[in-house]
Amino acid sequence: MNKTARPVESAGGTFHISDVYPSVDGGRFAVKRIAGEPVEVWADIYRDGQDVIAAALVWRHDAGGEWQRAPMTLHSNDRWGSAFVPDQPGRYVFAIEAWTDEFASWRQRFEQQQTTGSDLTLDAIEGAGMLTKAHAGGPADAAVIIKQCELYLATGEAGALLVPELKQAMTESQYRADLTRSPLFPLVADRPRALNGAWYQMFPRSQGKVPGEHATFNDCIARLPDIAAMGFDVVHLTPIHPIGQERRKGRNNAAIAQPGDPGSPYAIGSAEGGHDAVHPQLGTLDDFRAFVAACQAHGMEVALDFAVQCSPDHPWLKQHPQWFKRRPDGSMRTAKYRPQRWDDVINPDFAGEDAGALWHALRDVVLFWVDQGVRIFRVDNPHTEPLPFWEWLIREVQRHDANVLFLAEAFAQPKVMKGLAKLGFTQSYTYFTWRTQRGELEQYLGELIGYPERDFFRPNFFVNTPDILPFHLQSGESWMFKSRLALAATLSSNYGIYSGFELLEHAPIPGREDYLNSEKYEIKVRDWELSGNIKPYVTALNRIRRGNPALQQTANLRFIDIEDGNVIGFVKESVDQSNVIVAAIALTRDAREVWLALGDIKIGRDDARRSVTAVEDLVTGERYALEWGGVRLRIDPGRDPALLLRCVA
């Protein structure tokens, strides 16, 4: 038998490194974090015997570069912790390294033996022998090692080997013969907008002032002051591309369009161009870039819709017929099997022989709009394209520009929605739009902010969408619109409205949760100052969100017990715990008083941690001192269904 340090069949290293936190599906998918914020990392680390263990957290950009490292500290029960800061947006990998600190082990045994009075001459020689085998971690360490080695040789005193600075120098300078490294765990650090943003969705063609007339990007630019004044962060446009003529839909989803019907912007592509073209009636690509710049000037940014499907006259059908499946008669199948029976679009074939080129073309569409200054994409129905496609596309785009964010507009099974989040979507639509009862809101938020969901799923709460006018809004009552808005804007740090919500638009197709005369199929012109609008309320909420870091994140959320089951109460605190917000939001219209027990709430960290003594109403500015550990306050939903209180220590 050959001399070997270990049989080749043997598995694993000296150490078991397990239960690594954070990780998603054991490292199969990336954990999500925000660039610049510390990432705590934990792992179980152990080996045989009693030797002194050392461990480090190592990390680097996924693309390469130098490994960085930070020591890990043993807390208890073989659980080690450390932290690192991914300083720039991007994809990172981290791992745990563990090794035996041989010199510290020797030192620990030596000190134990000293208490027994044994002759330790040989032990000291063994310890000294380790000094000459180290490869110094740096000049300072080398100096310490040389100095103590000389001192020991000159005096024969073991004390020279026991000085703490030598232990430290050796910890850095020893070979790590039994170093064991865990598998790599991926992590995506996004820019802050990934976690926090108020979205305003609109149909660009409806932003004009003349009824029946198709608006332009210039009309859209004219709308920005109003949207910015309401405090929105993201302006989300429905698709801006040419709309198919063939099989164009008419008003209210009629199978056949009437002359002059503009068609659905989700029927992408015509003789005028495809996914990388601008609808001529909106303007030119330059006009679009001007719109992007105007948004920036207002402190907002643009989110574009990315919908894969093609209208029957999309240029790709002629240019790349092999990307589409033919039926036995040579025709192409429309997407009529999709939930909403869209007969005006055709889905490309992701499993065809030339699918590789299709995948690349779709990626290039996204990169094209990135080149025009777009950094956020709201992806339409991503659960209808293959999961590996999205995983690949998002990786490719974010490799090109790590600031690009993707919102998954999927209302599918819970696990499919979570799967899309795992594979890379920055944010996700949720069931919030239909959750109205306190119990179901608490249960759903508990699921979204629990482990492991909080590490990969970032909710974006929409109160309505062009596809969803939920039943609870259909009576058009102002208090309900405000209640829903307050819930979305405070429960989730990402939330959005589809334009018209602020005007209390609520006319449904009878019996359904669809808008009557939906903008999807016609051009709308609105009076943005319509009487009864809740724009001041929207403005107040967005102002409060911007002023309170506690509301700029979702996971640090705790529900509080309120006796009245029609009022939902919760506490949110900022990452540094200095900003703590209490919310109590009415879910029915009656005015009432609520008792908020707030005695257990603390503000600040560590030594600076103090109990709350008062709360300040963030809308009225009034301050209420806690009495008997709480406050009794009135909610009148007719005026404002939400109490938003900042805790004061």
Add this chain to the structure above:
Amino acid sequence: MNKTARPVESAGGTFHISDVYPSVDGGRFAVKRIAGEPVEVWADIYRDGQDVIAAALVWRHDAGGEWQRAPMTLHSNDRWGSAFVPDQPGRYVFAIEAWTDEFASWRQRFEQQQTTGSDLTLDAIEGAGMLTKAHAGGPADAAVIIKQCELYLATGEAGALLVPELKQAMTESQYRADLTRSPLFPLVADRPRALNGAWYQMFPRSQGKVPGEHATFNDCIARLPDIAAMGFDVVHLTPIHPIGQERRKGRNNAAIAQPGDPGSPYAIGSAEGGHDAVHPQLGTLDDFRAFVAACQAHGMEVALDFAVQCSPDHPWLKQHPQWFKRRPDGSMRTAKYRPQRWDDVINPDFAGEDAGALWHALRDVVLFWVDQGVRIFRVDNPHTEPLPFWEWLIREVQRHDANVLFLAEAFAQPKVMKGLAKLGFTQSYTYFTWRTQRGELEQYLGELIGYPERDFFRPNFFVNTPDILPFHLQSGESWMFKSRLALAATLSSNYGIYSGFELLEHAPIPGREDYLNSEKYEIKVRDWELSGNIKPYVTALNRIRRGNPALQQTANLRFIDIEDGNVIGFVKESVDQSNVIVAAIALTRDAREVWLALGDIKIGRDDARRSVTAVEDLVTGERYALEWGGVRLRIDPGRDPALLLRCVA
């Protein structure tokens, strides 16, 4: 760009397959099960879109052979389940396969479209076209496909394509173009003794009748009827090898042996041989084999101690000096740093240049004893040798003979003990030996039978060991010995006593949990019929264990609430739920009555499931009908601290 079905950089298959149960550390370690018993397997499985998904559980022996498969069924929320039976002991791997049932998807869409009244001619042609592309799963399927294909061609009636037998045949016969397979998950199926056994540990040299005289294997054979009559399953011998002369320990762990002192059997090896030799005073290898055969004849089997350390005169020190580290003066370091300061043994060096040969030699020691008929090894202090060594050794030995079981005698940190179980030890010693209060017993059992521990950690509850005479036994009170025995024998399906327990031996080294005049350092001769012995009690407990499958497993355990905090109560049920046992065991000596609320206990499965109406005392045979949903019974620990009741429907 080349035509490719998918960019080569893309990750994963069409399906996400995740949260696979059972698995340990995501498949890094093997799940433990019993051969012949069904293994339920669960996984989350989903893909994009609305197509019909099919999934299968596949498995085979780890060593190779044909894959076997069973269909998986969707339960709810994208969770799929199936089961397989690993019929023989051994290591298996299983995986989940998922694919799209294209024909069933077509059929589902077709039937949905039928309700709309659309023209489905093209759809029917598409479905028919799938028939000719199948490769029939078998002749019967082929016949169905051909027949329906002909019928459709002859009549043009789509109904020919919708018959259920065609759907079934196509499910079996289609190509599975998008088949996605999960990683492989390992599973070890052990023989039933891995899960259930009563152990009796003894020093073979102490089994004689003449004080001071070293016993032989023949003396051991003479002891077997007594041990078998008590109902034990496993006879565990401390090491049977030659004992070192050099640095031999004297009585009570004295540093220097007196002439005639036999030394510790854990100081393995002398000029007379090493780990593969028999201590000459015990007899020959043939005598040992006769002992193995005699155990078998009594329905018991032998467990051998496997301790890696060597005495200073072990033959390996001369034959393989490179397996041991030398100190600066040429001497070898004794294991004095080990917890019990064993100066009489030397640990080999697992990291030396020739460690590969050492690993193989140790494996060959185990295989040598397997050749002598031993199938159980109790490994001494495995947490002092490298974890990868044990993982490798156990795999190697079990590849040779899957019936070999390993018990880890590690009293280390919780995670190290669990790590040893994960890497392959069949059973584990536990902290039970020191857990005496109801709360701590409930907490500890909760941990051991919770997830994921129950899938890899099999406790073996020892009431005492040669190293541990726990304080609570030191007063020598019979009720306490009985209480501890009843707890061990009923809470855990694997339990053991170290001989002398049945005689209430309890003399400690004052102030310590060590036996005075420990057998580790001297030969003992006992009066096995000593007055006051609790052998009848041991016998009764083991009889009850053998008669009640509920007690032959550990995980199906639920604690019941008993008002008296000094009585612990629990219910155990057999895998088939037909045998249900209630235990109430007193933890203090006072007699008392306890109320056992048993109204929610059910017996049997599915339709045969019935409520319990009465309980039968398994010791006295008395039967008590439930009144007001429970029974009030008296426990008199002086007589018997345990109530063991079989539930009657």
